[in-house]
Amino acid sequence: MQTRSAQRCFGGNLGFHSHVSEALGGLDARFGVFVPDGVDAASPAPALYALAGLTCNEETFATKSAVLRLAADHRLVMVFPDTSPRGAGIPGEDADWDFGTGAGFYLDATEAPWSAHYCMGSYVNDELPTLVEANFPVRPDRRGIMGHSMGGYGALALGLSDPTRWHSVSAFAPICHPSDVPWGRKAFSAYLGPDRASWAAHDPTLLLRAGKVHPTTLLVDQGEADQFLDEQLRPDRLEQAAAEAGQSLTLRRHAGYDHSYWFIQSFIADHIEHHSRLL
Amino acid sequence: MQTRSAQRCFGGNLGFHSHVSEALGGLDARFGVFVPDGVDAASPAPALYALAGLTCNEETFATKSAVLRLAADHRLVMVFPDTSPRGAGIPGEDADWDFGTGAGFYLDATEAPWSAHYCMGSYVNDELPTLVEANFPVRPDRRGIMGHSMGGYGALALGLSDPTRWHSVSAFAPICHPSDVPWGRKAFSAYLGPDRASWAAHDPTLLLRAGKVHPTTLLVDQGEADQFLDEQLRPDRLEQAAAEAGQSLTLRRHAGYDHSYWFIQSFIADHIEHHSRLL
Numbered sequence A, B: 001m002q003t004r005s006a007q008r009c010f011g012g013n014l015g016f017h018s019h020v021s022e023a024l025g026g027l028d029a030r031f032g033v034f035v036p037d038g039v040d041a042a043s044p045a046p047a048l049y050a051l052a053g054l055t056c057n058e059e060t061f062a063t064k065s066a067v068l069r070l071a072a073d074h075r076l077v078m079v080f081p082d083t084s085p086r087g088a089g090i091p092g093e094d095a096d097w098d099f100g101t102g103a104g105f106y107l108d109a110t111e112a113p114w115s116a117h118y119c120m121g122s123y124v125n126d127e128l129p130t131l132v133e134a135n136f137p138v139r140p141d142r143r144g145i146m147g148h149s150m151g152g153y154g155a156l157a158l159g160l161s162d163p164t165r166w167h168s169v170s171a172f173a174p175i176c177h178p179s180d181v182p183w184g185r186k187a188f189s190a191y192l193g194p195d196r197a198s199w200a201a202h203d204p205t206l207l208l209r210a211g212k213v214h215p216t217t218l219l220v221d222q223g224e225a226d227q228f229l230d231e232q233l234r235p236d237r238l239e240q241a242a243a244e245a246g247q248s249l250t251l252r253r254h255a256g257y258d259h260s261y262w263f264i265q266s267f268i269a270d271h272i273e274h275h276s277r278l279l
Helices: A060-064 A068-074 A120-135 A150-161 A182-192 A196-202 A204-209 A229-233 A235-245 A261-278 B060-064 B068-074 B120-135 B150-161 B182-192 B196-202 B204-209 B229-233 B235-245 B261-278
Strands: A002-009 A012-020 A028-035 A045-051 A077-081 A138-148 A168-172 A218-223 A249-254 B002-009 B012-020 B028-035 B045-051 B077-081 B138-148 B168-172 B218-223 B249-254
Touching (some): A012 A068, A028 A068, A045 A060, A045 A150, A045 A261, A060 A077, A060 A261, A060 B060, A068 A077, A068 B261, A077 A120, A120 A150, A138 A261, A150 A218, A168 A261, A182 A196, A182 A229, A204 A235, A218 A229, A218 A261, A249 A261, A261 B068, B012 B068, B028 B068, B028 B120, B045 B120, B045 B150, B060 B077, B077 B120, B120 B138, B138 B261, B150 B168, B150 B204, B150 B218, B182 B196, B182 B229, B196 B204, B204 B235, B218 B229, B218 B261, B249 B261
Parallel strands (some): A138 A168, A168 A218, B138 B168, B168 B218, B218 B249
Antiparallel strands (some): A012 A028, B012 B028, B028 B077
């Protein structure tokens, strides 16, 4: 692990690091970690992973969400993964803003040529927590996950798939039913192939329909002026599937709010309290 | 005035706008304004202007400082000017990151070719407040000014020059004595010409030495791990001049903090309280 930058913030330490990732087929992967004041090996804290959305990188959520003061107040270590592999060199990976670089979709690709490097699912679920827990003062038994848009989908999908690994889950404007919306269909078709049966393990709505529930309440915030609401996000599908599955869900709709980090800033305090209470 | 984007944030409204600026010789100028919930024509609020530093634009301070929650809590309208003219087309204006575009230095250039457009002093001091006060629910009798680095210098220079216009002043890591450091000498030589007598009206340390004081306490925060501290910022000069001039100054030095917005985030709550108390 190599530290690319380190800075003091709110009495704690924020660092951005890189390492050679096995899950990503030997590519360099970057991530950020914020360790609040007073958290150390003798007194470790829970870790909350924050997954950013399409086009973003490991700096976006840390920079734009105003989360660090809250993490310091609640004594949570924050982990900011990158959203996707970088530099795989696959033809076409840089062609679209909603596919390839910047759009790893927090799953393991099974289709060539993507499968050699596009395995952000294993990376965020397994490899990064192992690395973080070996190098930072975090409790390996208390992990939370949150995210925005594509990252909100990632948080829901990973949290519902493995509740023993992710002890608290929340999302801002998540892609709730990727199998059935343009962003998700485009990514899943390429990364997972045309057999839609394989898509279900990565779709929060379909996971709920298959009986995958989380023992805690899921917290989801959604802006009603979000430009992607009807075509890409579909929280109504998540809400219905949660009701049918008996999954506790707090879905809040906010009049006038859009898809931006200004929306995230406005409600992130509630998410940090949610995770802090559960972790 | 044209609104380029508008979004809800913390129950209020954040907009980014543009207009044709007379002070900038007819160039389009951009700025942001945040109006907290409950502030309207019947119940206007004080306005706090936040000046960003070298290479930044009207979005930087709003995006990276985590100030909006605090402004909402304290019921302050925030105004985010751009740092410099854009598109003047002067040869060389884009050559360096610390001069020309992105480095307007909050003064009125007197030397050709800069004097036709590089007049951010009049723009921030006069034209923008007039525009803001005509279009937003702000009190014209209560204005504060703060800034970072080049913007911290701007806040101190404008505040000390005209205390009847700027009723509260603070700065993060300001360029305290621009006449005597590389960034300032480079800008002042080009914008104001070689006669150093004309520089004094734009140098916070020299303004204090000339007896220009502000009736309130100036709040200045400085990181001790700031990479520009000794060569460019020189808060020691400001401190000495303030002591000699009888200017009340709270200068806080913070071990381990650098020049970044992570530093600003960490201490901005104290600045908002400072301005809120005085405004």
